[in-house]
Amino acid sequence: MLTIDDIRAVPLFSTLPDSELENLAHTAADLHLCAGEFAVHEGGERALYAVLSGKMEVIKTFDGIERTLGWRLPGTIFGEVPLALSSPFPGAYRAAEASRVMRVDAPQYYALAAASPEVAFKMGALARERIGGLQSLSAEPPKARVTIVGNRWDDACTLLRQFLARNQISADWLAPDAPELAARWSGTCPTESECPALRLVDGTVLSRPATRELAGLLGLQTQPRLAGYDTAIIGGGPAGLAAAVYGASEGLRTLVLEREAPGGQAGTSSRIENYLGFPNGVSGDELASRALQQARRLGAEILVTRSVERIDVETRRIHLDGGDAVHARTIILATGVTWRRLAIDGFDRFIGKGIYYGAARSEASATHGLDVHLIGGGNSAGQAALFFANHARSVTLVVRGDSLEKGMSRYLVEQLAGKSNVAVRLRSDVVGAHGDTHLTAIDIRDSTTGSVSRHDCGGLFVFIGADAQTEWLPSEIARDERGYVLTGDDVVKAARWPHHHRDPYLLESSVPGVFACGDVRLSPVKRVASAVGEGSMAIAFAHRYLQSDGA
Template sequence: MLTIEDIRKIQLFAELAAPELERLAKASADLHLAAGEFAVPEGGDRALYGVISGKIQVVKMIDGIEKTLGWRNPGQIFGEVPITFGMAFVGGYRASEPSRVLRVELKDYYAVASASPSVAQEVGKLARERIGGLQGIAAERPKPRVSIVGTRWDSACAELRKFLTRNQISFEWMTPDAPDLGSKWPGPAPSDDQCPVLRVAPINPGSGEVQSLADGALLARPAARDLARALGLQTSPGPTEYDTVIIGGGPAGLAAAVYGASEGLHTLVVEREAPGGQAGTSSRIENYLGFPNGVSGDELAHRALQQAKRLGAEILVTRSVARMDPSSRQVHLDDGDVIRARTIILATGVSWRRLAVDGFEKLAGKGVQYGASRSDASGTHGLDVHLIGAGNSAGQAALHFANHARSVTLVVRGDSLDKSMSRYLIEQIAKQDNVKVLLQSEVVAAHGEAGLAAIDIRDNRGATVSRHDCGSLFVFIGADAETDWLPAEVARDDRGYVLTGDDVVKAGRWAGRRDPYLLESSVPGVFACGDVRLSPVKRVASAVGEGSMAIAFVHKYLQETR
């Protein structure tokens, strides 16, 4: 419980009259923080904080790296910038040692400031000083964590760039013939047959600052896992047993990780590529609750990932599951590691369906791409781009590419977009001058040597075929569940989607004495959520909801097995 003497330890309040000190002592929260615990995270709501004892570290994620912006010592305050400028916290405030902090809610701060105007004046003065420092940080050109040299149509280079983008790692990409390569690439210029080559700058562990690329590791044509290790991403589990192992790091898996870790479960996520799943490639999700201006898939995934990590979940990247034992719930990873899980949550999502079209396999990664991420747009500047598909993912990508490409063409087999695309996307597409829609049409061939140059489109109404220049082609024709690796004990439908709840009972695959939980598979203690689960609803919001619900059923299962 706070006393008047505790309040006086804060310099801002030291000269207040006794009634105001009494008011603050009664109204303020008394936060006792362990080392590593946040007083307020980045993006937190406005309030004024004062450090009574201990030490508070100011941190902010910049280009995927946690950077230390400063410190708050006993007697100092924080929260003056959000209060003065009406914004959320731009950084997080974390105890670096056991600390005691008081929190003054907004209404109580304004009551004190009204009675003692000098408090508001001092808060405003501090805010102006510190906002200047933040503006200086924002104006600095960030040092890229990775420098990569590779040709545009090299599929290995494209995959590495995608991996870096999905993991929120800043990088600079140059081609071997770039005129400024010599000034940006430390050491001898790599030859074409050595590419892609990467340099990974080390991080100063004390401040989070990116050091010189010249001092970093040189990697030639690395596998994604080798690059992840060089970047310090977690690729191996810590202990060998977890309360719940979540297979898949898309929206459903990350939601399960957030709720599992927040409720005290020892939680591990195994992701074979990068967090975000298929949703992470969406250039803009317009209808997700709480984001009135929309949010990109990778931004949503990044926020969820940071939240899950902050709450204590472990996230493995570039790891896949080779098999799982349903009786012992042992999870065998792809390089032989074995993890024992008390429960398992299947959140593997789906993979883009591929098209058997002449030239597609040859040009895959060289202009023909399945799905798209926000970073792909910059590579389409001034080009004629084509997209195959009529769903929301295709519509979102078309609108995003329209800001960069000379023209964007949606190639649609059906006679209308209304059956498969949300109305808000259809209306926005109609307003874009450089976006057109070809209905009752399909791509029948792709042409090019080193990279994609042109495609043939057949108009199914007249069976005519025409050739079109094409700088990039993105395919969005739906997705399939890749669940062949699951044991036979986990019931699936004929398309590979996992049966849960009543569907397990209807299929005659439940042998337990109780009914299966809503998201429980045919194996007790193994749950499924998100797109991999048999369900007519395939939306990011429903996947997040199911991920959180899965943790509730995990708790029920753990209680009954105890």
């Protein structure tokens, strides 16, 4: 319990009258923190904190790497910058040892400042000083964690660049003939046969590494720590990450298996404007990054570069590529969908060499001054068009239908109309691709007239729908003719529910204890928000299963 003497020991409050100190003692929170426990996380709500005893570490995550920015000792305060700017905390504060901290919530602080101008003056001076420190910190050029040298049209180089971008690892990319290569690559420059070559920030040099090898060297988890888990989530998109957050927060031993990078298709979205709680929109990778940090903080394990080869539904063993296997009491399928491929002669040889399925954001800077085309009339295509319009000379949406409004949200249609370098070609199809080592031109057919015209193309991005890739699932897990997993009533209607003592839960598959959520589940709703909701619901049903079926 806070006392007047505790609070008076903090210089900021030392001159306050006893009445104000008494009020603070009754309204402020008295936090007793163990070593490693957080007083506030990065992005936390504004409040004023005072260290009464112990030692607090100031930390901030830059490009996935945690940095220590300073320390707060007894008598010092923190939170003055968020209060001055009415903003969330720019960094986190963690106890370096057993510590005691007083927290004054924002309304209480503002009331105190109004009654005691001296406190407000001292806080303002300290805030200005520390804002200056933040400005100098932001002026430091960030050092990329990876330097990659390789040809833009090399499949291996494209794969590595996209892997780094999807996992939010900062990377500098240089072509083998770049004039600045010698200055930026310490040591002997890699030869053409050694490319793509990578130099990590610790000096490690790699030549044409596998993504799993690279992931391990960058500190990403690729191996499970346990032999068994309460729930294993296959897929790290919005549904899978939501399940991970809720599963870990409720004390379940939670494992996420992701073959590429967390975020799923949503993670490649340049901007999601209609997700609840983000009034200015949020990029897919930022949303995925926040969810990933949250899941890990709560104790979930997130494995990347790991594919599931098969599931043994009898033993609940999940067999991974590379020969590893884990046991899970419940399994949640959140594998999402894969972009549908165009069946056009010559397209496959340009994949990664100018043709991309989905929004390859790592290619954005390379489209500067070029004419790019996107195929599709849905929200994903609209978001990507807006993103590339900030880089390319022109962006053309090629749409098979006769109206954007039929498949795209109105806010996107309106924003596209306001972009002078974005054009829309309705009732059109791409029917040909041309180039030698990479894509240079495409043929577009007008379905109304039947005429075909050729256009220079610096990049073609395809968003023509998606399919569930579930052929690897065991036959016991029922699916429809398109591969979507049946759950709940759909399982009963298909006469695939084996247990008659109870009905399947809403998100339960034809195998009790195996659930499906997000885009892989048969459902008419395909939205990020609904996937997140289903991911959290799947954990609730997994809990019920564990309690009632005694698995």
